[in-house]
Amino acid sequence: MRLLDLLDAARDLDSGAVAGIVVTLTARHGVARTWTGACVPALRRAGAGGGPFDIAVEHVLSEGIARGLDLSSVPRHGDIRSNHVLLACAPGEEHDLPLKALSAALFEWRIGTFPLGADVPWRALRAATERTAAGTAVIWSQTATTADAAGLLATAADFPATTFAPAGPGWLAAGVVPALTRAGLCHLTSLDLAISACARVPEPLDMEA
Incomplete structure (x- = not known):
């Protein structure tokens, strides 16, 4: 799915071209297939290098994919x-x-x-949950250092009407998944599980990058 095109555009440091490719792919194949078939493999390959230019390429690729996903966030089946x-x-x-x-x-x-974005303090998440009365809140942790189980459990306890779901490899790396599971929180390890936590859409998809 144009994996090499994404990498070539990133190596040209052209985040706009990366975004354009992502938009084209999502229009043809949907977000899920584009993410798992092109974006995740490209990110993994770009992240395999360790040189200064490799880091620049990875950043451009991430920025372009993010922009393309934002442009693709348009409902296609009505309101x-x-x-x-x-x-x-x-x-x-x-x-x-x-x-x-x-x-x-x-x-x-x-x-x-x-979407609240990166680095959301628990107090901000509590305020947003109270304001929106969201049915589900997905909390992402990439690394063990950000997997604050105590903070998540305390926040979830304050809002029993909202289903809080930890997502990402950080919770597993920190060894806190059993405690979260005992408290009734489901650890989301794939895009399939994440979508299912928000809507019943049974299609296996890989979420991690």
Whole structure:
């Protein structure tokens, strides 16, 4: 799915071209297939290098994919439903690209989102949850250092009407998934599970990048 085109555009440091490719692919194949078939493999390959230019390429690729996903976040089947979903990175977590993929995928199914972005303090998440009365809140952690189980459990306890769902590899790396599971929180390990937590859309998809 034009994996090499994405990498070539990123190596040219052309984030606009990367975004254009992502928009074209999502229009043809949908967000989910584009994310798993092109974006994730390209990100993994770009991240395999360790040189200064490789880092620049990875940043351009991430920026272009993010822009393309934002442009693709348009409902295709009519009006947005009312059951909006909060999407937030845990405090200190800067990797919000997988949440952009989830947001764009949900828009295809007429599920609106409240994307709060990276590094969301718990107090800000509590305020947003109270304001939106969201049915589901997906909290992303990429690394063990940002997987604050105590903060998540305390926030979830304050809003029993909202289903809080930890997502990303950080929770697993921190070894806190069993405690979260015992508290009734489902750890989302794939885009399939993340979509299912917000709407019943049974299609297996890889979320991690």
